[in-house]
Amino acid sequence: MSGGMGENRMQRIRVTASRTYDVCVQEGLLARAGACVAGVCRASAAALISDETVFALYGETVKASLEAAGFRVVCFLFPAGESQKNLTTYGEILHFLAACRLKRSDVIVSLGGGVVGDIAGFAASTYLRGLSHVQIPTTLLSAVDSSVGGKTAINLDSAKNQVGTFYQPALVLCDPLALRSLPEQSYREGCAEAIKYGVMGDERFFSELLDTPVCEQLAHVIAHCVMIKRDCVAADEFDLGNRRLLNLGHTIGHAVESCSRYTVSHGYAVAIGMTMITRAAWKRNICKEETLDRLCAILERYGLPTETEYTADALYEAARSDKKISASTLELVLPEDIGRCRLEQIALTEFPAWLRDGGAR
Ligand code: GLY
Numbered sequence: 515m516s517g518g519m520g521e522n523r524m525q526r527i528r529v530t531a532s533r534t535y536d537v538c539v540q541e542g543l544l545a546r547a548g549a550c551v552a553g554v555c556r557a558s559a560a561a562l563i564s565d566e567t568v569f570a571l572y573g574e575t576v577k578a579s580l581e582a583a584g585f586r587v588v589c590f591l592f593p594a595g596e597s598q599k600n601l602t603t604y605g606e607i608l609h610f611l612a613a614c615r616l617k618r619s620d621v622i623v624s625l626g627g628g629v630v631g632d633i634a635g636f637a638a639s640t641y642l643r644g645l646s647h648v649q650i651p652t653t654l655l656s657a658v659d660s661s662v663g664g665k666t667a668i669n670l671d672s673a674k675n676q677v678g679t680f681y682q683p684a685l686v687l688c689d690p691l692a693l694r695s696l697p698e699q700s701y702r703e704g705c706a707e708a709i710k711y712g713v714m715g716d717e718r719f720f721s722e723l724l725d726t727p728v729c730e731q732l733a734h735v736i737a738h739c740v741m742i743k744r745d746c747v748a749a750d751e752f753d754l755g756n757r758r759l760l761n762l763g764h765t766i767g768h769a770v771e772s773c774s775r776y777t778v779s780h781g782y783a784v785a786i787g788m789t790m791i792t793r794a795a796w797k798r799n800i801c802k803e804e805t806l807d808r809l810c811a812i813l814e815r816y817g818l819p820t821e822t823e824y825t826a827d828a829l830y831e832a833a834r835s836d837k838k839i840s841a842s843t844l845e846l847v848l849p850e851d852i853g854r855c856r857l858e859q860i861a862l863t864e865f866p867a868w869l870r871d872g873g874a875r
Pocket residue numbers: 659660662663665753757760761
């Protein structure tokens with residue numbers, strides 16, 4: 515993918531939650547990470563946590579920058595992939611931090627996508643009851659979503675993200691240049707999340723994404739998504755209300771991911787989930803057919819899927835084990851129009867009918 519052109523000024527988005535921090539977006543930030551980290555904490559040591567794939571691309575740049583800023587840098591690397599976001603890797607990170615004598619005043623710097631940010635954030639929130647965490651997202655999906663807002667997590671066999679904390683980072687550094695090397699699929703996944711923000715709450719942004727490809731306005735898209743997320747997090751840090759609108763497409767999406775044993779990636783599953791819930795909303799007169807048509811058109815423009823082979827029964831069984839579902843009810847995010855959604859609780863037993871209305875067999 516190509517990068518965005520135009521003026522390279524830093525965009526700084528302040529997130530106000532239990533901790534106030536900035537999300538900085540600028541090309542070339544990776545090479546200046548050390549000075550930025552030094553600006554937010556007085557740590558003497560920095561634990562750089564990354565996966566092997568990302569570290570091979572950007573690790574030395576960030577490490578050198580941290581060292582130049584005066585940090586003693588220790589690096590913990592693990593193989594790339596969602597399957598690594600588990601108790602074993604988490605335990606290894608804690609033992610590593612202890613062996614390297616990281617103190618509470620030190621800092622964890624995570625360099626990578628959502629898996630790295632989530633597990634490093636969980637370690638940062640629990641080791642010594644919490645030390646500073648700086649997120650450096652290197653996928654579009656983590657830049658527009660998971661690096662901001664303080665949700666940390668690891669997976670258990672029983673469900674994804676079943677263990678975690680709310681723990682806001684001290685800083686998020688996003689370098690659009692680092693996203694240039696993304697594989698096409700990873701880029702598209704991030705586009706699905708960006709489209710989600712448009713459907714959820716910003717019709718104008720949705721139109722911008724339709725008119726101009728994300729890769730031609732990368733810094734703008736990241737900053738705009740972060741601003742929407744910033745507002746959700748400021749209003750509802752602990753996910754008790756409207757922050758849950760960010761889960762648009764996720765209830766069905768998680769079921770698709772789970773049915774596929776995670777061979778369908780998160781962003782693709784969210785694209786399918788958004789389409790299915792919008793189709794069901796149209797069938798139930800919650801939105802117009804035009805809303806569904808516009809959504810399908812933009813997802814197809816970005817090469818994202820809109821259908822799944824899994825049956826309503828299979829998806830229902832998968833959804834029942836989702837951690838967000840209490841014994842008898844489930845929450846859906848329902849599009850009323852492009853740019854406007856609402857939350858609705860339904861009885862779990864009604865879900866198969868929603869899935870069939872969404873297009874599942
Ligand atoms: N990814 C959804 C949230 O942060 O609430």
